[in-house]
Amino acid sequence: MSQALTLHYEIVEHTLPNGLRVVVNPDPSSPAVAVNLWYHVGSADEVSGRSGFAHLFEHLMFQGSAQVNSGEHLSALQAVGGQVNATTSFDRTNYFETVPRGAVDLALWLERDRLESLDVSQENLDNQREVVKEEKRQRYDNVPYGDQLMLLLALNFPEDHPYGHATIGSMDDLDAASLGDVRDFFDTWYRASNLVLTLAGAVSADEGLALAEQYFGTLPALPTPEHPQTAPLPQHSGVPRLDVVRDVPRSALHLGWRTPPIDHPDHLAVEQALAVLGGGPASRLQKVLVRQEEMAEGISASQLALSRGTSLALVSSRARQGHDLDELESSIVEQLHRLLDEGIDEAELDRANASFEREWFGELAQVDSRADQLGAFATLYGDPNRINTQLELMRAITPQDVQRAARTWLHPDQRSALHYQQGSDESTISEDQA
Numbered sequence: 200m201s202q203a204l205t206l207h208y209e210i211v212e213h214t215l216p217n218g219l220r221v222v223v224n225p226d227p228s229s230p231a232v233a234v235n236l237w238y239h240v241g242s243a244d245e246v247s248g249r250s251g252f253a254h255l256f257e258h259l260m261f262q263g264s265a266q267v268n269s270g271e272h273l274s275a276l277q278a279v280g281g282q283v284n285a286t287t288s289f290d291r292t293n294y295f296e297t298v299p300r301g302a303v304d305l306a307l308w309l310e311r312d313r314l315e316s317l318d319v320s321q322e323n324l325d326n327q328r329e330v331v332k333e334e335k336r337q338r339y340d341n342v343p344y345g346d347q348l349m350l351l352l353a354l355n356f357p358e359d360h361p362y363g364h365a366t367i368g369s370m371d372d373l374d375a376a377s378l379g380d381v382r383d384f385f386d387t388w389y390r391a392s393n394l395v396l397t398l399a400g401a402v403s404a405d406e407g408l409a410l411a412e413q414y415f416g417t418l419p420a421l422p423t424p425e426h427p428q429t430a431p432l433p434q435h436s437g438v439p440r441l442d443v444v445r446d447v448p449r450s451a452l453h454l455g456w457r458t459p460p461i462d463h464p465d466h467l468a469v470e471q472a473l474a475v476l477g478g479g480p481a482s483r484l485q486k487v488l489v490r491q492e493e494m495a496e497g498i499s500a501s502q503l504a505l506s507r508g509t510s511l512a513l514v515s516s517r518a519r520q521g522h523d524l525d526e527l528e529s530s531i532v533e534q535l536h537r538l539l540d541e542g543i544d545e546a547e548l549d550r551a552n553a554s555f556e557r558e559w560f561g562e563l564a565q566v567d568s569r570a571d572q573l574g575a576f577a578t579l580y581g582d583p584n585r586i587n588t589q590l591e592l593m594r595a596i597t598p599q600d601v602q603r604a605a606r607t608w609l610h611p612d613q614r615s616a617l618h619y620q621q622g623s624d625e626s627t628i629s630e631d632q633a
Contacts, residue, residue: 206563206587210573211404215412217420218392222573222583223407226566229400233570234306235295237395237578240388242368243289243361243507244426249376251331251368252384254287258327259381260294261285265316269323272309276302282567287366290506291578297567300401307414310396314389315418319382328373335367343447347619354441354615355455355511361429362505391415392423395577399570429507432457434613441615444622449496449517451619452524454531456512458608461504462580468596468604469512473500474551475543475601476534477514481550483534484514494522494530506579512609524618532611539610542602552593559590 211223242253263269276283281298298306339345349365356363396415398407434457459465477484477500488495498516505511518527563569563586577583 206590208563208569208587209404210583210586211408212577212583213408213411215391215416217416217418218390218423219411219415219418220395220577221408221411222395222397222577223402223404223411224397224399224569224573225403225407226400229566230299231297231566232300232303232306232398232400232402233295233297233567234303234310235293235397235399235567235570235574236310237291237293237397237574238389239290239393239395239426239578240292240424241288241290242364242366243429243505244388245361245364245368247359248372249380249384250364250372251366251370252376252381253292253388254366254368255327255331255373255381256385256389257285257287257292258330259319259323259385260313260317262323262327263318264313265318266312267309269318272313275309276306279305281306289362289366291575293571293574295567295571297400303398303402303410304414307410311414311418314391314394314415317385317389319378319385321378324376324378324381328376331367331373332370335370339365339367344445344451344619346445347451347453347617350441350443350617350619351453351455351511351513354439354617355435355457356432356509360432361427361507362509362511387424390421390424391418392421395574397570397574397577397583399573400566426507429509431459431508434608434610435615436613438612439615440618442618442620444620446623447619447621449520450524450621451515451517452527452531453617453619454514454528455615455617456609456613458502458510458512460508460510461506465604465608466504466510467593468600469510469608470502470504470555471548471551471593471596471601472538472543472605472609473502473512473514474554475547476500476538478551479554483538484516484531487534488516488527488530492530494519494527498531524620528616528618532614535605535609535611539602539606543598545598548596548598548601555593556590 209225213221240253245252261272273283276296279302281296283296285294296306396411458469477498484498488498496517496519500514503511514531518524572586573583576585
């Protein structure tokens, strides 16, 4: 087994008296500074009847605050050469900008102003509701395969589970949302004690901590909001299956498993098992089903890594013309049984690790994506220094660990199956959820 390179990124962390956590990663080689904010709130924190709020704020946060006009946050930073964006997921909402060293004060001032005094007005709510609706039409409703994620969530999570709905939320819920509902969501989750601020790049540790104190230190000290407690879901039994027919170029198959959360000891071993199965051109499913038997156009195996009790592993493929999804599913199950029965060898594991290592170094080479990883580790693991040990943890896992994890979490009898059939009828043709 080859040895992983050891990482030694300088990381300084500090918690302000108001609860805001600061992470600084000085990098003198970078000409810019990444300013990254992870708010520990996502669609999993939404309550029944009020879905879509977390994603809605990804839009509302650019609509102005006490000293900033609507759209000015974006335009002011772009004017000095900065790049700005935001994303929402199940467990977090993050806002990030990469700016020249001389614009760090501007970026932090803008972030402070919208956290302290966001303009959550009826006009802004109405406008951004319509923006979200258009986004849903473009990304989910009017594109081939657009509803796959929603179907997979419904198949693998109970309706009332925190992960039982997509981050885009329900348009009916957004239409029904009052201004008071939306303001309450902001007041609950957007506070210093629920925020990780990461500065990475052309800033020293002392400078970074001083800037965080300067711009965020006077925010009120409010209690850290409590997240809903979520017990791990039991693994599937009886192979719950959903068949739908859609007007798409090729039929698609998705097999799903309820796997452990990201902080579980088996999480990385499950990742490696999925990589060996379908993580690239040298993976087992790619070799057998795509190249040898030519029954699949492509195939992938990955994990929707989540923090609250249960993650979701998926093996996904599109069938070649002349092959049906039952045949494809049978062949995938056969390869899974082979992995569970025979295990994997060192060479397979080394290839999977080498692929992860290449992608990981590519991710960390860019100061903006490195800052985002630091925010993720600080928020979801409680330890930004894990960025330096992730490779060592991966390399410490043995072929026996991978086989054991696969037997525990990826058994074929504990799968779900979404058969997304090519056709012209958009109705659900059968549903059997155990």
